[in-house]
Amino acid sequence: MAKVISILTSKGGVGKTQTALEVAAALSRSENKVLCIDMDGQRNLSGRVGCNLKAKNIYDCLDIDTDMTKEEVFELIDSAIQHCEECDIICGSTKLSKADKVFSDKDDIFLLRNFIKILERKKYDYIIIDNPPARNIASDMSIIAGDYALLISDGSKDARQGIEYVLDDIQAYRSDERANWTHIQVLGIIMTKVRSNTIHYQATGDLYEDVIIKKIQDKGLGKDVFFDTVCEAIEVMQAGNKGQSCQKYKPYGNVARDYRRVTTKIVERMPY
Numbered sequence: 042m043a044k045v046i047s048i049l050t051s052k053g054g055v056g057k058t059q060t061a062l063e064v065a066a067a068l069s070r071s072e073n074k075v076l077c078i079d080m081d082g083q084r085n086l087s088g089r090v091g092c093n094l095k096a097k098n099i100y101d102c103l104d105i106d107t108d109m110t111k112e113e114v115f116e117l118i119d120s121a122i123q124h125c126e127e128c129d130i131i132c133g134s135t136k137l138s139k140a141d142k143v144f145s146d147k148d149d150i151f152l153l154r155n156f157i158k159i160l161e162r163k164k165y166d167y168i169i170i171d172n173p174p175a176r177n178i179a180s181d182m183s184i185i186a187g188d189y190a191l192l193i194s195d196g197s198k199d200a201r202q203g204i205e206y207v208l209d210d211i212q213a214y215r216s217d218e219r220a221n222w223t224h225i226q227v228l229g230i231i232m233t234k235v236r237s238n239t240i241h242y243q244a245t246g247d248l249y250e251d252v253i254i255k256k257i258q259d260k261g262l263g264k265d266v267f268f269d270t271v272c273e274a275i276e277v278m279q280a281g282n283k284g285q286s287c288q289k290y291k292p293y294g295n296v297a298r299d300y301r302r303v304t305t306k307i308v309e310r311m312p313y
Contacts, residue, residue, distance in 0.1 A: 043076070043165040044311055045157060047187035047225065052203035053174035055195040056233030058085045059277060061171035063300035064191070064307065065128040066286035073166040076122070079133030080153075080183055081173040082140075087132035090125045091284045097121035100134035103144070103152045103182075118159060127286055129165075140178045150222075153182035176206060184214055187225040189311065190263075194249075195234045204230065204253065211262055227263030228310055230254065231303055234273040267306045271299040 048061045058081070065075045078099055079086045087094060097120045105114060121131050136143070144152065157168060170187065172180045184190070192207060194200040214223045230249050249268045257263045272295045280290035287297040 042161060043157070043168045045168045045170065045186055045188045046228070046307070047170045047172060047183040047190050048193060049172055049180065049183065049190050049207045050174055050193040050200065050203050051176050051180075051206045052194075052197075052200045055174075055193050055197075055200050055203075056231075056271065057174060057193045058089065058171055060191065060193055060231060060233065060271075060300070060303075061086055061169050062089060062127070062286045063288060063297070064304050065167070065169045066288035067301050067304035068167050068169075068308075069128050070288060074164065075128040075167045075169065076160070076163070076165045077128050077130040077169045077171060078153075079130065079171050080137065080179045081133050081171055082135050082137035082179075083173070084133040084135065086171045087130065089281060089284060090127065090130055092123055092125070092130060092132040094132060096123060096132065098132045098134040100136045100140075102131065102156055114159065115162075118156075122163070127289055128169075133171075137173070137179055144178050144182075150178065150181055150185055154186040157186050174203075176210060180207075181210065181214075184211055184225055185223045187223070189228045189307075190225050191228055191307070192230045194230060194232050196232050201248070201253075208253075208257065208260075208262060212260060215262065227257050227266055228307055229267035229269065229303070231269055231271060233271045235270040236273050265310050267310070269299075269303050269306060271303065272296060 048057050050057050065077050069075045102118060102121050123130050170183045172183045192204045194204055211225060254266045254268060257266050274296050276287055276291045276294045276296055280287045283290055287294060291297055
């Protein structure tokens with residue numbers, strides 16, 4: 042059964058999509074079968090890996106007609122999965138920007154989890170979900186569907202507050218009255234775009250390790266939670282312009298190395 046990792050933050054521009062791609066690519070390099078699901082209406086991950094944006098997408102897979110036969114559902118899912126160079130992907134949809142209005146029924150929050158159960162026949166090792174930088178039904182679906190969460194920050198106060206919001210949402214869905222809704226566990230916090238070992242980044246890192254991670258563990262939202270950093274480098278933009286991850290574009294560069302170290306920590310904290 043695939044391990045489902047949700048990449049979460051409620052602030053844009055902190056490297057969420059980059060992290061989703063780099064972790065997926067690093068896992069694929071280790072001969073794992075990896076699927077990315079783009080739940081962000083901006084479709085940045087989909088565009089980054091060269092998806093056919095006119096193909097069936099995650100919105101189509103969630104908004105399945107209840108009159109469809111099992112075979113028709115399988116056919117729809119097969120047509121939505123695109124095989125890209127570094128991983129498989131189900132691309133996002135601009136319709137996700139209106140997801141709160143469309144998926145408004147009480148049980149709609151379980152749609153992504155139920156969809157991922159159907160994907161078991163594909164025998165993926167890992168499923169990586171890239172989410173919108175917002176608190177909406179799409180990110181809530183991902184919290185419900187995920188086994189594990191990675192929280193992304195760039196070290197700013199706003200990003201730190203964004204992580205607090207995500208933790209509040211996870212705790213709400215892990216509360217006693219919703220105890221069977223999700224078992225998602227926080228794996229780690231990744232601070233991106235770190236320029237150097239400056240006092241600011243050292244202090245911010247200490248805050249995450251001494252305060253936020255302790256809070257996560259005290260509330261039972263994660264056990265062996267790690268904190269790690271990814272450096273800022275021009276190769277991120279260069280790789281993006283080539284439609285590649287840093288693992289592909291510059292595998293021995295600092296960013297690629299940082300993300301492989303992060304990926305090793307992720308895998309080490311997952312039960313086999």
